[in-house]
Amino acid sequence: MQKIAVLGYGVVGSGTVEVFYRNKENLEKKAGEPLDIKYILDLRDFPDSPYADKFVKDFDIILNDPEVTVVTEVIGGIKPSYDFVKSSLMAGKSVVTSNKELVAKKGAELLSIAKEKNVNFFFEASVGGGIPIIKPIHACLEANEIKEIAGILNGTTNFILTKMFRDGMGFDEALAIAQQLGYAERNPAADVEGVDACRKICILASLSFGRHVYPENVHTEGITKITPEDVEYVDSHNAKIKLIGCARREENNEISIGVFPAVIKDESQLSGVSDVFNAILVRGDATGDVVFYGKGAGKLPTASAVVSDIISAVKHTKTSRSLDWQDSEQSFIRPFERFVCGNYIRLLANNPDETKSAVKTLFGDVEYLTSKSRKDNELAFVTGEMTEGEALDAMNRLSEGAEILGRLRVLDY
């Protein structure tokens, strides 16, 4: 019999307990032995819960109980989660977490402690909610050298962008609906500023490229500056705007990585991913493109990933060697000014003919876009690929005779 502790009885914690007891018999068959949740840690009281006798407020009860072999951390944030997770691993208990901030900031250290103590540190639920992505990358796609990963990793922003495209809403109106429906938090900054997507691409990049990518080293932009005018032009180009987290392997052992709203052509498998759904494209050298799609958040989808990790932890009591990466220096992340992509640019020209000639000189051949609501002297165009530094320099020169109103990167997946 293995005993499990669940730290945190919020949305994911209560979902984890619900899925565990709903499928307990089946899970025990898969684990090959009886299982039970012995403790649930939460500072609040739940006297009417069917699990009322399992609640404790003192983490040390769990830490000092040798019967507990798997600790499930679903509190979120760094404090006190980091201390709880670290001390559980140090005490020789496996840990399962859904906490993307913790994994993105402390993953290398926690994986190294798990290895030293010969226990597991699993975090399938930290990226893509119920979508299997961590295990597929480190186990099922193990034969590949992963060249690139690109994902729609945040459901809230994807919902907002879908509303802006489908219903012609502005950003503020779409955000208000996302908040009414409970997708966006009252303080939506982590979602709309790209912070949540950044943590997730850091985890995927660390796993795929073997070295820890820290969020503070990743160029991150959100979706707050996207206007209905940009949406209309991009739509006329048979494309969508998606908040993309992407990381690609470059020469000299470097990687390029970033999070930003990008123009994605409608032929792409990522373009049709709508509402709160997530999708992650993994480009392997043997498989080519593999796309994982599904619900990236929510109580039961996320609990599904957590409970599956609990079963893996009880079945494999020793460290999973394939789920590992090294700590790293920033130096293997290529400076963002060398990131290569196309550009969508919208501007107001003092003299459109002169500006078009300057565009040709600075950007080469471009494709001009149309829009029903186009204003006089407004131009919008898409460039070929260039580095970020070249694009910024060209925009700077262009702004001598024009006011740049909008700029998005264009990605080809």
Ligand code: HSE
């Ligand atoms: N706020 C996140 C999202 C929740 O909208 O995708 C899941 O990490």
